[in-house]
Amino acid sequence: MRIIAFLVFLLLVSPALAQEYVLDLATTVSKMAERKYDFSDIIDARAEKAIGIVYSDRRDKLPVSFESSMTRDLLIFYRQFYTASPSSAHQIQVKVYNFDLKEIYQADSKLYRGNVQLSLGFFAEGNAKPVHLVDYNGSLEYRRSPGKLNNINEVVRNLFQKSWEFFDAWIQTQELNHRELAEEVILKVFDPIRPSSRDTVFYDPERPLTWEDFTDRPKPFSKNNATIFASFSIEGSGNMESGSIQQEVHVKAYMLPRQSWVKVKSGYALNHEQMHFDLVRVVADRMVRKLRQLNLEPYLFAAKLNDLYLDAYREMNKVQEAYDSQTRHGLDENMQAKWNLIIQEALTGNYLKLEAQAGIE
Structure with a gap:
């Protein structure tokens, strides 16, 4: 029950x-x-x-x-x-x-x-x-x-x-x-010849370096005769216009006089340092070419631009190390002459010999 x-x-x-x-x-x-x-x-x-x-x-x-x-x-x-x-x-x-x-x-x-x-x-x-x-x-x-x-x-x-x-x-x-609703990214790359100052020398094919551009005190314990601080950068700014992100990228290739120095001045030594600066310009040119070929999506474009810059920066370091290593910082005159020709050709946009010599793609 x-x-x-x-x-x-x-x-x-x-x-x-x-x-x-x-x-x-x-x-x-x-x-x-x-x-x-x-x-x-x-x-x-x-x-x-x-x-x-x-x-x-x-x-x-x-x-x-x-x-x-x-x-x-x-x-x-x-x-x-x-x-x-x-x-x-x-x-x-x-x-x-x-x-x-x-x-x-x-x-x-x-x-x-x-x-x-x-x-x-x-x-x-x-x-x-x-x-x-x-x-x-x-x-x-x-x-x-x-x-x-x-x-x-x-x-x-x-x-x-x-x-x-x-x-x-x-x-x-x-x-x-x-910005999050943008349908496309329009990339505008600016790479003009810029006026130089006492603090910054911007790359200009019509203005080669002089020893007056090396204003830092020589490092007495360094084995090198001269050192140049040369690099490149990108700066960006963007705004929305008619549903599109208008992204500007400004490229700068430069050397810093106050971080560059020389012990014994000679035309041969100056040429070696000029080639360092020319290599910065070559790598920046290669980056600009890639920038202008980019297909950017609104959600990831900033990261993509940053990755491309970092890849170019790593490439610059690799090329500079290959140049100094193979020329023994300019002491090997025959190899220096070879690199002079390779760099001059690369400045015209032909990178095949540079890629083979420095092991880059």
């Missing part, structure tokens, strides 16, 4: 526990607008996964859920309002930070008062991790009679629609000015 009583108790209470209020986001949109974005993913990032409680006509507490799942239903709901442009569409990820529905019964008015809160984050997807664009925070309050439970659906649909309208308005005003 105890077993039978226990089973009867389960039959009595199980239906009550299983009852819930299911949100239905399905709606009818008469005309879908074409947009340059598409919602690709909805992520449930809520700390509290329960949505909330509403009350039945008999004042039973009903946990709130979605027909399928919140992420799937919301993705379908958003996609009802637009069609993604086939030519170009930003892939948008949505993170749901909070979705909370609370309801209380007001005995004096015999009405239910409810509040729905929603917090979302919109992100642009690309080859790298999603980039944050904008957040939406909204809430709606409502009152309903006991027989109007389904009115909650309308309130929730209204709030989610407002979140879409907010994002839709934001992206239409920002897509031409927001």
Whole structure:
């Protein structure tokens, strides 16, 4: 008899526990607008996964859920309002930070008062991790009679629609000015002949080095007769224009007089140092050629530019080491003469002999 009583108790209470209020986001949109974005993913990032409680006509507490799942239903709901442009569409990820529905019964008015809160984050997807664009925070309050439970659906649909309208308005005003929404990168490379100063001598084929450009004190314990500090750099600046990133890159090949010195001055020694400077120019030229051939994506272009510069910098060090090693810092006159010819040819844009001699590609 105890077993039978226990089973009867389960039959009595199980239906009550299983009852819930299911949100239905399905709606009818008469005309879908074409947009340059598409919602690709909805992520449930809520700390509290329960949505909330509403009350039945008999004042039973009903946990709130979605027909399928919140992420799937919301993705379908958003996609009802637009069609993604086939030519170009930003892939948008949505993170749901909070979705909370609370309801209380007001005995004096015999009405239910409810509040729905929603917090979302919109992100642009690309080859790298999603980039944050904008957040939406909204809430709606409502009152309903006991027989109007389904009115909650309308309130929730209204709030989610407002979140879409907010994002839709934001992206239409920002897509031409927001860097993360750029459709392309237009790279402009500037490599002019620059005027030199006492502190910096910029490379100029019409201005060869003189010993007056070596102003540092000689290092008495160095085995070298002379040392030149020569290098190159790139500086960049960018802005958004008509949906494109206009990226400028300024190339500078230079030597620093105050970090360059000489012990015994001669025309032969000066030529050796000039070839060091010429090699900097050659490597910078090779980098500029690669820059102008780059196909840059908006999401990764800065890293790609940085990688190309670092590769060129490593190449410069390798070429300079090969030059000094093979000429024995200019002491081997025959090898020095060979390198002179190789460098002069490389300055014209023919790099085959230099690549073979220095072991670069």
